[in-house]
Amino acid sequence: MFKRIMVPVDLAHIDKMEHALGCAADLAGLYGAEVTYVGATAAAPSAVAHTPAEFAAKLREFAGAQAAQRGIEAHDHMVMAHDPTTDLDDTLLRAVKDIDADLVVMASHVPGVAEYVWPSNGGKIAGHAKASVLVVRD
Amino acid sequence: MTDETANQGIPEPEGTAHIIETEYEIGQDNVDGSVGPFGFDIHNPVFLISGLSIVAFVFYTLALPEQSGAVFSWLFSAVTKGFDWFFLGAANIFVLFCLFLIVTPYGSVRLGGADATADYTYVGWFAMLFAAGMGIGLMFYGVSEPMSHFSSSMGGVAMEEGARTDWAPLGAAAGDTDAAIRLGMAATIFHWGLHPWAIYAVVALALALFSYNKGLPLTIRSAFYPIFGDRVWGWTGHVIDTLAVFATLFGLATSLGFGATQASAGLNELFGIPLGSTTEVVLITAITAIALISVLRGLDGGVKVLSEINMGLAFLLLMFVLLVGPTMVILTGFADYLAAYVQYLPALSNPVGRTDTNFMQGWTSFYWAWWISWSPFVGMFIARVSRGRTVREFVVCVLLIPSLVCVLWMSVFGGVAIQQVVMDGYTAAQDAPLELKLFKMLDALPLAGITSLIGIILVVVFFVTSSDSGSLVIDTITAGGKIDAPVPQRVFWCIFEGAVAIVLLLSVGGLSSLQSMVISTGLPFTVVLLVMCWAIFRGLQSERAQLR
Helix, strand or coil: CCCEEEEEECHHHHHHHHHHHHHHHHHHHHHCCEEEEEEEECCCCCCCCCCHHHHHHHHHHHHHHHHHHHCCCEEEEEEECCCHHHHHHHHHHHHHHHCCCCEEEEECCCCCCHHHHCHHHHHHHHHHCCCEEEEECC | CCCHHHHCCCCCCCCCCCCCCCCCCCCCCEEEEEECCEEEEEECCHHHHHHHHHHHHHHHHHHCHHHHHHHHHHHHHHHHHHCHHHHHHHHHHHHHHHHHHHHCHHHHCECCCCCCCCCCCHHHHHHHHHHHHCHHHHHHHHHHHHHHHHHHHHHCCCEECCEECCCCCCCCCCCCHHHHHHHHHHHHHHHHCHHHHHHHHHHHHHHHHHHHHCCCCCCHHHHHHHHHHHHHHCHHHHHHHHHHHHHHHHHHHHHHHHHHHHHHHHHHHHHCCCCCHHHHHHHHHHHHHHHHHHHHHHHHHHHHHHHHHHHHHHHHHHHHHHHHCCHHHHHHHHHHHHHHHHHHHHHHCCCCCCCCHHHHHHHHHHHHHHHHHHHHHHHHHHHHCCCCCEHHHHHHHHHHHHHHHHHHHHHHHHHHHHHHHHHHCCCHHHHCCHHHHHHHHHHCCCCHHHHHHHHHHHHHHHHHHHHHHHHHHHHHHHCCCCCCCCHHHHHHHHHHHHHHHHHHHHCCCHHHHHHHHHHHCHHHHHHHHHHHHHHHHHHHHHHHHHHC
16 A cells, blocks of 8 residues: 655654654554655754754664664655745655655644644645645644 | 753764764753744743843833933944944954955865755855845945945045045045046945955854854854853853844844835835825835745745845846946946955055044944944844855855945946936936935936836835845844744744834834944944954864864
8 A cells, every 4th residue: 555654753852753653653564665754954053963964864863763663664864944944844745755655644743843733734745745644643 | 962862862973073062952941832823932031131122122212212312323423433443444354354264275164064065056145145135225325325425525625623524535536527436436335345245254154154064053152152162052142142133123123114214205206105104104014014924935935036036126227227328338437446446445444544534434434333233134144045155155255246246236326327417417316315316316217117116126125035034033043043943933023123113213213313223233243253253263273174
């Protein structure tokens, strides 16, 4: 049914994404799909990483840890956003295309990051992506 | 590192960047939550202090207009007159420092690390540099400043009790038309050429270097890390950031007020729309509303698109004026004025022993203080869009090319207006008030209705981009350097800015007294910029050392 599942992750709030991460891993097991964790960062330093290179390394570590913990085939994909406050959803939509995902599993209700919180974000991905989109409430 | 992901056992990467090791984590002093559906993520205490002190200052100017007006104008004249030598000397240092960076090996350091690629194309980048840096000023002063210097130079030197009472630059050029044009253009280019762009370049470079290469938050205080160390995360830094917010918001609000005056003067000239505070309030509201849409569309969909549209329009207007005006006279003038600029540059930038005190204090010192008070805003915005450029490329593109464009702009707009007086005896632009000079100059050319309308659109859109990029910058500073803070915060600053502008516009003398105050903030920031030069030098030294 699904071959490649994309999971947008917010490395600053991983603890609040347990449901989505578990759900994506279960679906991956069920359909024998691989999971690609997509992390978006800006060029400027953030709470997660000082540089995009550091961010990429952390994302890779995260994907590796998920693969080991959940027994799935996991990849990582970093995307750069010029202005994450406003263009995160466009950036994620590009990522859906770039990695050729057929299912997107997104968390919602991560506090403090409006783009993940507002259903409009998941809604925009669902409305514009060619892939199926599953929004997992916290 | 003590951030959340590190706590979850994700190790630090090795050898990815030469970042400054500090215990500070971006966002550690932030307060986040939501008010109803509106999320926020703000720096404690910078957001609150800057917001409240801005409100307090507005109340002060409203409640005690006479007293505050007197205080601010005293402050303004004390700063620009007492410290003229300091402003002129410091600005010279900034220019020399930038030129030094171009020719030394430090120029090869890349912002964002050796492997970084540029975020924006040259066209988008230039458009944003101009829209934030001086687009609106070029509209305002493109005709009026060359005209002023030309007229005062023609008038010659006037002495009273051993002091000069005229406003001419240097030794003036009494009665000599050609010499007065050259001197007037050289003086104008001096105020819009290398010096202002060097001021912006220093701030932008400091912020870009310490954020992209050193991993510190994208906020003004980070440039002070080499001097204050970890104390910049405490009150020292809070004060620096608050001052920057202050200068930015009041600078934008006062400009918004004056811009509304020019736009409404243009609308009155063109369509007979009545002058007055109602028109101006409507204009500010409209500009703020367009800015809000642009804010919601973000950096790429908002500011960048508008900047590119405006650059295209400005280029068309420039070409039009060049072609329908005395083309050959202007083109030979361009080379001649550039030569005049080089010729007079040493004398014009000399900080001591000048006799032309009115010009030096009333024009040059005023301008330098004004550019410097804008530099936290423009510098931070330039930094935001300049990752991936080498230092040499950065300085050439932020210093030399914009300076040349300004020379061209002034040569065309000022040149045409002066030729109208000299060749045709058309003095409408010369006699018009400041905000109307551009429209009067266009009036004597064909298709005046269309070009004037384009002029008004340019003024309005340049204000939209300023307001929008200003909200972006203030939001980042008041979010402790976070650039992914919730969008309602930017909306708040954008509306706040418009509201402050309207309140000041409606009060008696509110705008001009606050402008005096904004310019006064140029003095402490000059010290800040000098320190930044040193910090940049140290930062580049360590980058070079690691590259070897």
